[in-house]
Structure formats: C-alpha cells, structure tokens
Amino acid sequence: MLKDITLxxxxxxxxLVHRLDPRTKIILTxxxxxxxxxxxxxxxxxxxxxxxxxxxxxxxxxxxxxxxSIKPLRFLLILTFVLNLFFSTGETVWLxxxxxxxxxxxxxxxxxxxxxxVFLVAGTSILTLTTSPVALSDGIEILLRPLKVIHFxxxxxxxxxxxxxxxxxxxxxxxxxxxxxxxxxxxxxxSGNLLKRAKAMIPLLVxxxxxAFRRAGDLAMAMEARCYHGGEGRTRLRVLKYTKNDLxxxxxxxxxxxxxxxxxxxxx
Amino acid sequence: MPIxxxxxxxxxxxxxxxxxxxxHDVNLTIEDGELIGLLGHxxxxxxxxxxxxxxxxxATEGRIVVDGLDLTEKGxxxxxxxxxxxxxxxxxxxxxxxxxxxxxxxFGPKNLGLAPDxxxxxxxxxxxxxxxxxxxIADVSPFDLSGGQMRRVAIAxxxxxxxxxxxxxxPTAGLDPAGRRSILNMIRDLHAAGGLTVIMVSHSMDDxxxxxxxxxxxxxxxxVLTGTPREVFMQQELMQSIGLGIPxxxxxxxxxxxxxxxxxxxxxxxxxxxxxxxxLADKEVR
Numbered sequence: 001m002l003k004d005i006t007l008x009x010x011x012x013x014x015x016l017v018h019r020l021d022p023r024t025k026i027i028l029t030x031x032x033x034x035x036x037x038x039x040x041x042x043x044x045x046x047x048x049x050x051x052x053x054x055x056x057x058x059x060x061x062x063x064x065x066x067x068x069s070i071k072p073l074r075f076l077l078i079l080t081f082v083l084n085l086f087f088s089t090g091e092t093v094w095l096x097x098x099x100x101x102x103x104x105x106x107x108x109x110x111x112x113x114x115x116x117x118v119f120l121v122a123g124t125s126i127l128t129l130t131t132s133p134v135a136l137s138d139g140i141e142i143l144l145r146p147l148k149v150i151h152f153x154x155x156x157x158x159x160x161x162x163x164x165x166x167x168x169x170x171x172x173x174x175x176x177x178x179x180x181x182x183x184x185x186x187x188x189x190x191s192g193n194l195l196k197r198a199k200a201m202i203p204l205l206v207x208x209x210x211x212a213f214r215r216a217g218d219l220a221m222a223m224e225a226r227c228y229h230g231g232e233g234r235t236r237l238r239v240l241k242y243t244k245n246d247l248x249x250x251x252x253x254x255x256x257x258x259x260x261x262x263x264x265x266x267x268x
Numbered sequence: 269m270p271i272x273x274x275x276x277x278x279x280x281x282x283x284x285x286x287x288x289x290x291x292h293d294v295n296l297t298i299e300d301g302e303l304i305g306l307l308g309h310x311x312x313x314x315x316x317x318x319x320x321x322x323x324x325x326x327a328t329e330g331r332i333v334v335d336g337l338d339l340t341e342k343g344x345x346x347x348x349x350x351x352x353x354x355x356x357x358x359x360x361x362x363x364x365x366x367x368x369x370x371x372x373x374x375f376g377p378k379n380l381g382l383a384p385d386x387x388x389x390x391x392x393x394x395x396x397x398x399x400x401x402x403x404x405i406a407d408v409s410p411f412d413l414s415g416g417q418m419r420r421v422a423i424a425x426x427x428x429x430x431x432x433x434x435x436x437x438x439p440t441a442g443l444d445p446a447g448r449r450s451i452l453n454m455i456r457d458l459h460a461a462g463g464l465t466v467i468m469v470s471h472s473m474d475d476x477x478x479x480x481x482x483x484x485x486x487x488x489x490x491x492v493l494t495g496t497p498r499e500v501f502m503q504q505e506l507m508q509s510i511g512l513g514i515p516x517x518x519x520x521x522x523x524x525x526x527x528x529x530x531x532x533x534x535x536x537x538x539x540x541x542x543x544x545x546x547x548l549a550d551k552e553v554r
Contacts, residue, residue, distance in 0.1 A: 174362075180324050181357045181360065181362075183346075184355040185363075185375055185376040185426065185429065186347055186350050186351075186375075186379030186380055202365065207362055207364065210362075
C-alpha cells in the first residue's frame with residue numbers, strides 16, 4: 001500500500017538539457033525566477049512561456065509533465081485568484097455585491113498572480129525533472145562551497161541530502177513490513193477517530209525509529225570503515241565541467257531576462 | 269480444521285505496467301496437526317502465499333478456506349482470521365515496540381479485546397511456551413535482550429493470540445547455530461504439544477528435513493511438488509533445477525549410488541545414510 005508512492009520526479013534522459021552542468025541549471029533556475037518577477041503585465045508572460053517551451057522541447061519533456069507538477073497546487077492557485085479578484089482595489093467597478101466587488105484592475109491582478117504561480121512551479125520543475133537527485137546535491141554542494149568562510153557545512157549538507165534520498169524507499173519498505181506484522185497481531189490502522197488512529201501509529205513508529213537509528217549506525221560504521229572523514233580533501237568520482245552548452249544556455253537566459261525588463265519599461 | 273487453498277492466483281498491481289504474477293493457480297489442502305515445510309527459492313511466492321492465509325494480502329482469484337471461514341469472501345472479519353492464524357514474520361524482533369516484554373506480548377491479545385486477567389494468563393503461558401522465564405524477563409525492555417531472546421518474545425507475541433495455525437516465515441534467519449537449533453527445538457516442542465498446525469517457511473533443507481511432516485515446494489509462483497520429506501528429496505534433479513538442492517546427507521547417498529554402490533533410494537537423514545553405508549561396508553568385508 002505504501003509502495004505506490006513515487007518520490008522525486010526525475011525523468012532520465014540524455015538530452016541537451018539533461019547534459020547541462022547541474023550548477024548551471026540551478027543558477028539558471030534562479031535567473032528564471034527573477035524573470036518571472038520582472039514580468040510587468042499578464043500579456044508579457046509570452047516571454048517566459050517561449051523560454052520554458054524551448055527548454056521543454058530541448059529536454060524531451062512533454063508539456064503534460066510540467067502541468068502535472070502544478071496539479072498539487074490547484075487549491076492554492078484558486079485561492080490566490082479568488083482573493084485577488086475580490087479584494088483588489090480599482091477604479092473600474094464591474095460588479096458590486098456587499099463588501100465584494102469585481103474591478104477590471106482586480107481581474108488583471110488576479111490573472112497576473114495566478115500566472116506567476118503557474119510559471120514559477122512549471123518552470124522550476126524542469127530542473128528537478130531533468131536533474132538526478134545526486135547531480136542536484138553535487139551542484140548545490142559546489143555552489144555553496146564559497147560559504148565555507150562563514151563555516152557553512154556545504155559538503156555535510158549535500159551528503160545528508162544524498163543519504164536521506166537514498167533511504168526514503170528503504171524506510172517505506174520497512175514501514176510496510178512492520179505495518180503488516182502489527183496487523184497480523186490484530187492492530188487496526190484504519191478505523192477509529194483521530195486520537196485512536198494516532199495512538200495506533202505507535203506500534204508502527206517505534207520499530208521504524210529503532211530500525212532507522214540502527215541503519216544510521218550501520219551506515220556510519222560502513223562509511224568510516226571506508227575512511228570517510230568529511231569533505232576535507234575529498235575528490236569526486238564525477239568531476240563537474242562547464243561546456244559550451246552551459247555558456248549558450250546562460251546567454252539565452254540572460255537575454256530573456258533583459259528582454260523581460262525592457263518590455264516592462266516600454267509599456268510603462 | 270483443514271486449510272483449503274483452491275486455484276489461488278495473486279497479481280501485484282494488476283492493470284498497471286508493473287503487474288507481476290506472484291502466485292499462479294495454487295491448490296493445497298493442509299490437515300490439522302501437520303507441520304508443513306514450505307520450501308522455495310527467493311521470490312518463489314512463499315511469503316506471498318502465507319500472507320494470504322492471514323488476510324494481509326487479498327487473493328486476485330481463487331478461494332481460501334481456513335476452519336470453515338472463507339477468507340476471500342467479502343466482509344470477512346479480519347480479526348477473526350488473525351485469531352485463527354498467527355503469522356510470525358521474517359526477523360520478527362524488528363516489530364517489538366513496547367516498554368516491557370510482557371506488554372509487548374500482550375499487544376495481540378489486547379487487540380482481540382480480552383479481559384486483563386485472561387491477557388495476563390496468556391502472556392505467562394506464551395512465555396513459557398517459547399522458553400522465557402516470566403519472573404526475570406517480563407518487566408525488562410525488549411530492546412535490552414539478545415537477538416535470539418527478542419525473536420522468542422516476538423514469537424510469544426503471536427502465540428499469545430492462541431492461533432490454531434502458526435506460520436513462521438524463515439524463523440531461523442540470521443541466527444547463530446546454537447540459536448538456530450534452539451528455535452527449531454522450540455518449534456518441534458510447540459507442535460508436539462498438540463493442537464497446533466505449523467507452517468514453516470524456509471530455504472534451508474537441513475533445517476526443515478528433520479522437522480516437517482510434509483514438504484510443499486514452490487517455484488516461480490507455482491506449487492511444483494508436495495509430499496513427505498522422503499518423497500521430495502528423492503527428486504534430486506527437480507529440486508536442483510529450481511535452485512533448491514537437497515539435504516547434504518541425501519546428496520551423499522545419491523552420489524554414492526551414482527558410483528554404483530547399492531544404497532536405498534530414499535535416504536535423507538545423516539543417521540540413515542550412516543547406517544546404510546556401515547551395513548554396506550559390513551557386507552563387503554564378508
């Protein structure tokens with residue numbers, strides 16, 4: 001029952017976008033977010049739209065993949081839209097009903113904010129769809145390395161991320177097994193009120209924690225046995241290298257950003 | 269109360285691209301008081317089969333009747349099923365969670381809704397059945413015990429529900445030889461005390477050959493062979509073709525027969541083989 005959960009949405013591939021350096025992809029994603037926030041009016045979303053369509057095309061993804069990532073956000077999206085629609089102030093009143101009123105400006109703002117949310121999520125999901133979790137944490141580690149001067153543990157953070165991702169499926173399998181074992185002893189996880197159900201989780205959670213700690217201990221031991229001693233002086237198996245493609249991707253993104261800013265200035 | 273399994277088929281995630289047939293058309297009847305050894309290679313469907321008997325996994329097709337209770341019928345009381353059939357999982361010590369041994373063993377009976385004095389009686393009885401001393405161990409945390417003792421506590425937790433069928437999935441996995449032997453002896457004693465049908469899943473021939481009254485052999489989700497250990501171990505080729513092999517003593521007897529020594533065909537325990545070889549040697553000397 002618990003096994004059906006899929007984690008991470010990485011879709012393996014060998015396209016231009018997949019092959020980009022993870023560092024590039026992380027930075028470009030941040031730039032992309034900047035682009036979204038520079039869009040001045042709903043109409044100008046055509047610029048980021050063109051940008052993500054290009055990226056989607058080059059990465060071999062389908063627009064369906066991006067739309068799927070928006071799905072969990074649908075309630076937030078509706079809420080944003082409705083709140084902005086009814087509670088924005090504006091001059092051209094179209095409809096008045098009690099304290100609620102719909103104005104032309106309100107509608108524009110509502111569309112604007114809803115679009116912003118959609119574009120943010122859809123665009124950034126290209127990063128997670130085309131970058132494996134391991135590459136992602138590698139990229140984060142290197143990007144955060146300069147923060148070492150303020151004693152920020154970049155390597156440790158990335159290592160923890162990698163280990164956590166690695167163990168999620170293991171723990172899910174374990175939880176499934178323990179759940180079955182307790183059900184065989186007559187445990188009931190499905191009926192009763194909230195308090196009763198929370199209490200019923202104890203026979204699941206205690207063994208799960210015990211085993212997680214045991215695994216953590218074993219893993220630490222195994223890592224030490226292979227001379228792991230933190231990030232100091234550690235070389236890597238896969239050395240990240242920038243290529244020409246990274247440069248092109250960066251140029252296109254920066255150009256898009258400039259166009260977006262200029263477009264905003266031009267209508268103002 | 270026999271167990272009847274008719275045309276049981278189980279498919280994991282049917283209808284999805286990940287669909288996999290775990291069990292295919294399994295037919296099996298188990299009589300009262302048998303000690304069944306369920307053999308099979310990893311992934312042969314043993315664990316899936318025993319989880320069906322306890323209602324943890326639902327049959328895709330077919331019928332399972334335990335003590336007159338049809339598990340495949342809609343609306344069957346799962347608690348009733350689990351009262352009848354006790355299932356001890358692989359590495360059962362990882363399911364312990366309570367503060368004390370006694371409380372952990374009481375978890376099952378409590379879920380059955382029994383009265384406190386009945387629960388206490390059952391906890392004491394179950395501890396005695398698995399060879400744990402109530403006075404010294406009942407109030408100890410189960411996490412302070414040794415691996416072998418923890419496993420006994422976990423088995424006691426299932427026995428305290430007083431099932432009529434006890435299923436043990438790889439009960440000796442990961443134990444040292446002494447722990448292994450003592451768990452096997454415990455199972456033998458439990459069965460000898462009467463009234464309990466035991467199904468033991470294993471892939472160790474040597475464990476199971478001396479214990480089971482009947483063997484059931486599975487391969488790739490299908491039941492391929494069933495019979496007394498003597499009957500099953502005569503099928504050396506079949507057993508080897510499904511990656512199981514036969515007990516070492518039987519292997520030796522087969523090898524000697526292949527060399528032309530006149531040994532009976534159906535030997536499988538060490539004592540039998542030794543006696544037969546000595547008898548042969550006596551004959552040669554004379």
